[in-house]
Amino acid sequence: MDSGNKHPKEPDSQLVLEQFLPYQLSILSNTVSNTIAREYRDLFGLSIPEWRVMAVLGRFGPLTASEACDRTAMDKVTVSRAVARLIELKQVRRDTDPNDRRRSILKLTARGVRTHRQIVPIARGHESELAAALTQKERRSLDALLAKLQRRASEIASQESTA
Amino acid sequence: MDSGNKHPKEPDSQLVLEQFLPYQLSILSNTVSNTIAREYRDLFGLSIPEWRVMAVLGRFGPLTASEACDRTAMDKVTVSRAVARLIELKQVRRDTDPNDRRRSILKLTARGVRTHRQIVPIARGHESELAAALTQKERRSLDALLAKLQRRASEIASQESTA
DNA sequence: TAATTTTAGTTTCATATGTAACTATTTCAA
DNA sequence: TTGAAATAGTTACATATGAAACTAAAATTA
Numbered sequence: 001m002d003s004g005n006k007h008p009k010e011p012d013s014q015l016v017l018e019q020f021l022p023y024q025l026s027i028l029s030n031t032v033s034n035t036i037a038r039e040y041r042d043l044f045g046l047s048i049p050e051w052r053v054m055a056v057l058g059r060f061g062p063l064t065a066s067e068a069c070d071r072t073a074m075d076k077v078t079v080s081r082a083v084a085r086l087i088e089l090k091q092v093r094r095d096t097d098p099n100d101r102r103r104s105i106l107k108l109t110a111r112g113v114r115t116h117r118q119i120v121p122i123a124r125g126h127e128s129e130l131a132a133a134l135t136q137k138e139r140r141s142l143d144a145l146l147a148k149l150q151r152r153a154s155e156i157a158s159q160e161s162t163a
Numbered sequence: 164m165d166s167g168n169k170h171p172k173e174p175d176s177q178l179v180l181e182q183f184l185p186y187q188l189s190i191l192s193n194t195v196s197n198t199i200a201r202e203y204r205d206l207f208g209l210s211i212p213e214w215r216v217m218a219v220l221g222r223f224g225p226l227t228a229s230e231a232c233d234r235t236a237m238d239k240v241t242v243s244r245a246v247a248r249l250i251e252l253k254q255v256r257r258d259t260d261p262n263d264r265r266r267s268i269l270k271l272t273a274r275g276v277r278t279h280r281q282i283v284p285i286a287r288g289h290e291s292e293l294a295a296a297l298t299q300k301e302r303r304s305l306d307a308l309l310a311k312l313q314r315r316a317s318e319i320a321s322q323e324s325t326a
Numbered sequence: 327t328a329a330t331t332t333t334a335g336t337t338t339c340a341t342a343t344g345t346a347a348c349t350a351t352t353t354c355a356a
Numbered sequence: 357t358t359g360a361a362a363t364a365g366t367t368a369c370a371t372a373t374g375a376a377a378c379t380a381a382a383a384t385t386a
Binding site for chain 1: 176178185186187188190197199219221222234279286290293294296304
């Protein structure tokens with residue numbers, strides 16, 4: 001009954017990496033990220049964390065660093081370093097919040113806004129090149145499936161760290 | 164016409180990270196990988212590259228290092244280091260190929276086989292916990308979608324590096 | 327068969343990343 | 357108030373990673 005199957009079950013003591021979901025996700029994500037990272041580096045001298053910070057500032061800014069952490073789902077250290085670099089590059093400006101001097105308020109500079117305007121269509125381009133492999137309907141169902149998996153994965157992750 | 168949509172299009176100059184496919188993949192993959200990496204580290208003292216090498220040796224071994232690279236889609240440096248560590252841990256044995264003394268022949272030791280036997284069900288468990296978010300049908304369609312995306316992503320990546 | 331090129335794998339180096347420790351400031355409680 | 361606890365963000369450290377240079381052996385070619 002299973003013999004014509006494209007993915008026959010391996011015996012319990014065997015595992016084929018290519019059919020292992022966490023592995024599939026990792027390979028796909030790395031392939032995509034590496035391609036994009038190279039492009040951003042070559043065109044703008046930005047890393048992915050740096051670009052992500054710019055994306056959230058462009059869309060939701062001004063933000064504090066911790067709001068940027070929430071929006072990007074990145075570590076605060078990663079964000080701190082990305083921000084430091086973006087300030088050097090004069091893409092971002094940091095002011096101290098006068099109401100709470102622990103906080104800084106981050107926003108794109110005029111240059112940052114120009115860079116952001118250039119990158120967004122490139123980012124969208126990457127996405128649509130990739131999504132060109134799918135029909136509209138497939139794309140929607142992928143979205144739904146990934147959302148379900150992310151919810152489940154986050155649950156599992158938070159259980160682990162509590163247990 | 165678009166106004167009731169769950170994912171309304173942002174203006175061209177804006178991008179919401181949460182709806183950006185490369186970002187979704189990266190977050191999901193990291194969430195999953197980190198959970199699994201912690202478990203393998205805590206239970207067996209193995210990293211993900213180390214475990215991947217064991218998985219392919221358990222399924223397809225003995226292999227040379229470059230065959231292990233192909234099977235895991237990992238860099239040869241990563242594989243070399245994983246193998247060095249696995250030899251230290253006496254999970255893997257390395258013999259020089261008598262027919263080609265540049266090559267080494269890698270296989271699980273008796274201990275490696277035991278470890279492999281323990282890990283495989285745990286790996287499968289992780290996968291099914293995650294896939295529990297999906298029906299059988301959804302899981303199959305996810306497989307198909309990821310395969311299409313991987314094919315496309317690989318194409319794009321190879322274009323880039325040639326161009 | 328000697329010289330050159332290719333291949334397998336390792337080591338080096340520069341960079342990225344996260345945890346933990348730290349500094350500065352604010353909030354809370356006695 | 358003032359001293360303890362919490363919060364925002366940075367720095368230090370230890371580890372991971374990949375590109376490029378390297379070593380050793382085999383294949384090619386002249």
